[in-house]
Amino acid sequence: MSTAAARVEVRTALLDADGPSLRAMEALLSPGERERAARFAFEEPRRAFVASRGRLRLLLAGFAGGRPEGLRILEDDLGKPRLGGECGQGRWRFNVSHSGGLWACAVALNREVGLDLEEIRPGRAVESIMNRYFSPAEAAALAALPGGEREAAFHRVWTRKEAWLKARGLGISIPLDSFEVSHGPGEARLLATRPDPGEAGRWTLRDLDLGPGYAAALCLEGTGPAEVRVRPA
Numbered sequence: 001m002s003t004a005a006a007r008v009e010v011r012t013a014l015l016d017a018d019g020p021s022l023r024a025m026e027a028l029l030s031p032g033e034r035e036r037a038a039r040f041a042f043e044e045p046r047r048a049f050v051a052s053r054g055r056l057r058l059l060l061a062g063f064a065g066g067r068p069e070g071l072r073i074l075e076d077d078l079g080k081p082r083l084g085g086e087c088g089q090g091r092w093r094f095n096v097s098h099s100g101g102l103w104a105c106a107v108a109l110n111r112e113v114g115l116d117l118e119e120i121r122p123g124r125a126v127e128s129i130m131n132r133y134f135s136p137a138e139a140a141a142l143a144a145l146p147g148g149e150r151e152a153a154f155h156r157v158w159t160r161k162e163a164w165l166k167a168r169g170l171g172i173s174i175p176l177d178s179f180e181v182s183h184g185p186g187e188a189r190l191l192a193t194r195p196d197p198g199e200a201g202r203w204t205l206r207d208l209d210l211g212p213g214y215a216a217a218l219c220l221e222g223t224g225p226a227e228v229r230v231r232p233a
């Protein structure tokens, strides 16, 4: 892997596609994506999926070349979308997240990337989620914080954990307490991974500021310098 600073481009957008713009997005989708959209039982997630995939295709065509509607978006065994390898397009790695109407996508060249974005919803059952899903060390660290700091720290842990899972394409196939991340507002770090402790040294975590009311984190394959640029799509 090159020692030059890795570049990660993050693009954000509001998922408010409606009427004509939603139809324009729909026209970019593959037959498989249209079938998937038609299977949604509810209109809101259907629209979010169509708008998300349409935006993704427009964005990826800008980086990888080709027509947005012509890109081959494949999914690996656990569902992580990837670009097909034609004409070098498979060198581009990306990951999408959407929450509370906000959409974000990270794009990197030749390095796996994961992005997680969560709307901060006041009143969420933070204590029960952290006790049930986080590692004992993470839950204890959050429990020791003053109440006013716990919610922000909880969302940092959540998005950092999820960003690593998404970079690896693991989804929820491994226990969430089998690895640990830092919780403080400073440097985001992958502290421990089990059963392979070496995994923790193979990834870079960064918090992302995508606007008030949201927590977000990025995970990039490799360590060393990385330049992360966040812009509206």
Ligand SMILES: CC(C)(COP(=O)(O)OP(=O)(O)OC[C@H]1O[C@@H](n2cnc3c(N)ncnc32)[C@H](O)[C@@H]1OP(=O)(O)O)[C@@H](O)C(=O)NCCC(=O)NCCS
Pocket (backbone or CB within 6 Å): 048, 049, 052, 053, 078, 079, 080, 081, 095, 096, 097, 098, 099, 115, 116, 117, 133, 157, 158, 159, 161, 162, 165, 166, 167, 168, 169, 170, 171, 172, 176
């Ligand atoms: C599907 C999953 C990858 C992310 O789900 P999520 O956080 O609800 O959704 P996000 O908006 O962040 O990401 C969805 C996008 O991730 C991508 N994705 C899907 N499967 C993926 C996988 N295995 N790996 C990486 N990315 C994946 C897709 O682009 C998807 O977008 P689409 O629905 O428009 O196709 C999965 O990890 C999950 O369900 N996680 C929840 C685990 C949990 O309970 N975490 C608690 C705190 S740690």
